[in-house]
Amino acid sequence: MRQILWFRRDLRVEDSALLQNAKDKVLPIFIFDKNILNSLPKEDKRVNFIYKSVIKLKKELQKIGLDLAVFYAEPKEVFTTLQKLNIDEVLCSVDFDSYAKKRDKEIEKIIPIKRYLDSFILDPKDHLKKDKTPYKVFTPFFNSLDAITQAANIELKKRNYNLKLIDFDYSNTPTLESLGFKKTTLPDFLEKDAFCLLEEFSKKVETYEVQRDYFYKEASSKISVHLRFGLISPLMIFNYIKRFPNSDFFIRELFWREFYNYILFHFPNSQFENFNGINIKWNEDKEDFERWCKGETGIPIIDAAMRHLNKTGVMHNRLRMVVASFLTKNLFIDWKKGEEYFALKLLDFEASSNIGSWQWSASTGADAVPYFRVFNPYTQSKKFDKDGIFIKSVIKELKEVDSKLFHIENAVQRNLFVDYPKAMVDISLSRKRSIEKYKEAKNETL
Numbered sequence: 001m002r003q004i005l006w007f008r009r010d011l012r013v014e015d016s017a018l019l020q021n022a023k024d025k026v027l028p029i030f031i032f033d034k035n036i037l038n039s040l041p042k043e044d045k046r047v048n049f050i051y052k053s054v055i056k057l058k059k060e061l062q063k064i065g066l067d068l069a070v071f072y073a074e075p076k077e078v079f080t081t082l083q084k085l086n087i088d089e090v091l092c093s094v095d096f097d098s099y100a101k102k103r104d105k106e107i108e109k110i111i112p113i114k115r116y117l118d119s120f121i122l123d124p125k126d127h128l129k130k131d132k133t134p135y136k137v138f139t140p141f142f143n144s145l146d147a148i149t150q151a152a153n154i155e156l157k158k159r160n161y162n163l164k165l166i167d168f169d170y171s172n173t174p175t176l177e178s179l180g181f182k183k184t185t186l187p188d189f190l191e192k193d194a195f196c197l198l199e200e201f202s203k204k205v206e207t208y209e210v211q212r213d214y215f216y217k218e219a220s221s222k223i224s225v226h227l228r229f230g231l232i233s234p235l236m237i238f239n240y241i242k243r244f245p246n247s248d249f250f251i252r253e254l255f256w257r258e259f260y261n262y263i264l265f266h267f268p269n270s271q272f273e274n275f276n277g278i279n280i281k282w283n284e285d286k287e288d289f290e291r292w293c294k295g296e297t298g299i300p301i302i303d304a305a306m307r308h309l310n311k312t313g314v315m316h317n318r319l320r321m322v323v324a325s326f327l328t329k330n331l332f333i334d335w336k337k338g339e340e341y342f343a344l345k346l347l348d349f350e351a352s353s354n355i356g357s358w359q360w361s362a363s364t365g366a367d368a369v370p371y372f373r374v375f376n377p378y379t380q381s382k383k384f385d386k387d388g389i390f391i392k393s394v395i396k397e398l399k400e401v402d403s404k405l406f407h408i409e410n411a412v413q414r415n416l417f418v419d420y421p422k423a424m425v426d427i428s429l430s431r432k433r434s435i436e437k438y439k440e441a442k443n444e445t446l
């Protein structure tokens, strides 16, 4: 048997379905896909992180007697060339997003593909309701998984130790510059490996449920980027964290990721359409959207969150909820525009979680709560960043301002010495308008 092991978003050797299912002679590869890379900005932080992780994977594979051939090309070209090496099949992990599905179909015409579920704990096909239809709401979905979520430990995949490397020139690894990208500074936590992050987090697991929303504190795991690119598997995280008291709440969060992947698998159209089927006439104003993107809305918490995202590629979960609610409920702009913007910027961008969470925020998604949940950004900053620690760390022009003013509409702007725009919408009026429009859309659809 001669197999290609196509590493994509599973850049690890531990708990690897590819290394478990591989047989005899293997050619491990990674492709920097031109179709994806060519549309990205040259300072893209994710490419920097992936590049570093691919080099690390190559070294780890070398340590176990294997290697990694790294390509910069269109996948179709790579497989057309590699086919000539008498390859029987390609092993890779499943990817449910629409580009990945289309790409894999094309490759399958060249060499047969075997797919393994390696980036998620659950196989979405396996967990249906009694009536054999998929769950649409998180809590019953999660409750149905007791047998898994209550386990103390889940067995990891074991590597096949009897693999031999197919003869190939493994030395031609492209440089980051030859991929057309510049070296950029990554946030400090991305310089640490996944287990180092988990070890740090293990001291906070007990207080996670209470502390995690305070976005100026470092109370969450920060594991999402490593998880996204498979430097660690969700099962490895599950097993690691389960050892600590009061880990249930964190485990539940981990299963939101599973849930959104499940939803995208069963309802692939939710990538493009409102999940709940309502037909909304969104605000198409380009300037409104741009002000949100740039963090120039005149609302300190929103601006700090967006400017921080633009600069670092990182945004805290609570802030994601606040800015998403503001875009879809107060500015009444289509969630798909926000989703696309996050996809471009977030270091941990994961299509299923991003789409699911945006639909949740826009009240168009898989959610039991009625449509009128609208976050008030001022109440949110007062509650979770009372002293304006995060806001001041990002918006330098507000550094000397009394933090109490951040939590009152247009209060900062009353200070003549501060150059800060007036809030672009009245929160209460825009909230009312949004509720009316949702009602209309719902009534028209039903």
Ligand SMILES: Cc1cc2nc3c(=O)[nH]c(=O)nc-3n(C[C@H](O)[C@H](O)[C@H](O)COP(=O)(O)OP(=O)(O)OC[C@H]3O[C@@H](n4cnc5c(N)ncnc54)[C@H](O)[C@@H]3O)c2cc1C
Residues within 6 Å of the ligand: 212, 220, 221, 222, 223, 224, 225, 227, 228, 253, 254, 255, 256, 257, 258, 260, 315, 316, 317, 318, 320, 321, 324, 342, 346, 348, 349, 350, 351, 353, 354, 355, 357, 358, 361
């Ligand atoms: C509008 C919006 C867009 C989002 N887009 C993404 C995205 O593209 N990629 C992404 O990984 N997460 C996304 N999230 C979920 C969440 O914000 C991040 O997973 C979290 O902030 C990552 O930080 P952490 O690893 O410290 O999380 P922790 O709080 O430590 O949680 C641990 C892990 O659980 C999972 N998780 C936690 N909360 C959620 C959630 N609500 N939905 C799905 N998974 C969750 C993540 O894998 C996370 O790494 C989005 C949330 C919102 C509201």
